[in-house]
Amino acid sequence: MSPDDYLAAAERYCEARGSKLTALRRQVLALVLSQPGVVKAYQVLADLQRERGAAAPPTVYRALDFLVEQGLLHRVDALNGFIVCPHFECAHEGLILVCERCGLVEEADATNSLDMLHQAAAERGFAPRRQNLVLTGTCKECHA
Amino acid sequence: MSPDDYLAAAERYCEARGSKLTALRRQVLALVLSQPGVVKAYQVLADLQRERGAAAPPTVYRALDFLVEQGLLHRVDALNGFIVCPHFECAHEGLILVCERCGLVEEADATNSLDMLHQAAAERGFAPRRQNLVLTGTCKECHA
DNA sequence: GGGCGTAATGTTATACAATAACAATCAGGT
DNA sequence: ACCTGATTGTTATTGTATAACATTACGCCC
Ligand SMILES: [Zn+2]
Ligand SMILES: [Zn+2]
Ligand SMILES: [Zn+2]
Ligand SMILES: [Zn+2]
Secondary structure, three states: OOHHHHHHHHHHHHHHHOOOOOHHHHHHHHHHHOOOOOEOHHHHHHHHHHHHOOOOHHHHHHHHHHHHHHOOEEEEHHHOEEEEOOOOOOOOOEEEEEEOOOOOEEEEEOHHHHHHHHHHHHOOOOEEEEEEEEEEEEOOOOOO | OOHHHHHHHHHHHHHHHOOOOOHHHHHHHHHHHOOOOOEOHHHHHHHHHHHHOOOOHHHHHHHHHHHHHHOOEEEEHHHOEEEEOOOOOOOOOEEEEEEOOOOOEEEEEOHHHHHHHHHHHHOOOOEEEEEEEEEEEEOOOOOO
């Protein structure tokens, strides 16, 4: 899906769920889309400053928080960064794979596998609400 | 296991695997042990400064990195913090449960469940080396 | 013991990440 | 026009982590 298509789909998605994808938020989303892999907040900030002239950290953090809230982005704690969710429409549980050789970051839809984890948590009386699962290793391309 | 017993076991463990648990590293480990739940680097730094008079961030970060490397601590990315591993002796895959009500952080040994995740990753040609898995929710005590 | 190489620690400075607090603006409803 | 709540702007600060280089401690060979 091209960035433009993604943006259009995101518009419709927010419209449908009653949240407002404002010009600023849309611009931030476009900036994230314009880069491959994981994107850092301060990188977005720098890009935004190039396009707008002035911007401060809260501006970009608020927009990123909104986008994560809507499910358009996922935050990757292990990297202090964000990735675009390729299938925000359908409810899903994310599993993030990080290649330590080439830096590739991809999202695997591992909904089934995660049931096991939730079960393991439930055995200890723990009720999970959200998750942040990262596997670090080597991707397909980088296998020695 | 008491902190003293833990420290003694850690000594033997490092000895056995040929790594050096120096006085500084041992002191940092003791400081982490002295606190419940998740511990932040700058908290350890403050404690260390109280005991030693002077210390800088690299000192505590290097010690923490060593302890994580040895498997005595786990880093919890989602919290920018560290927890003591209660069973560093046996190889295991960690799953960290974080209660958003009371702040409790515990480690569940979910080795079996994780096979599924690794399998999901393998299907994409990805070879996981290490992981950081966090579930956020409510613990047994905090269920409304 | 003296010299040597490596690992560990000390020191200073800086980079990177995130939020607090408050002001100004915008958009929709009455 | 007026009110209200959401969004954005602005300034300042706090928190997290590492770079770069100096110094010290330790094991080993001679
Ligand atoms: Zn996703
Ligand atoms: Zn790779
Ligand atoms: Zn553990
Ligand atoms: Zn709790």
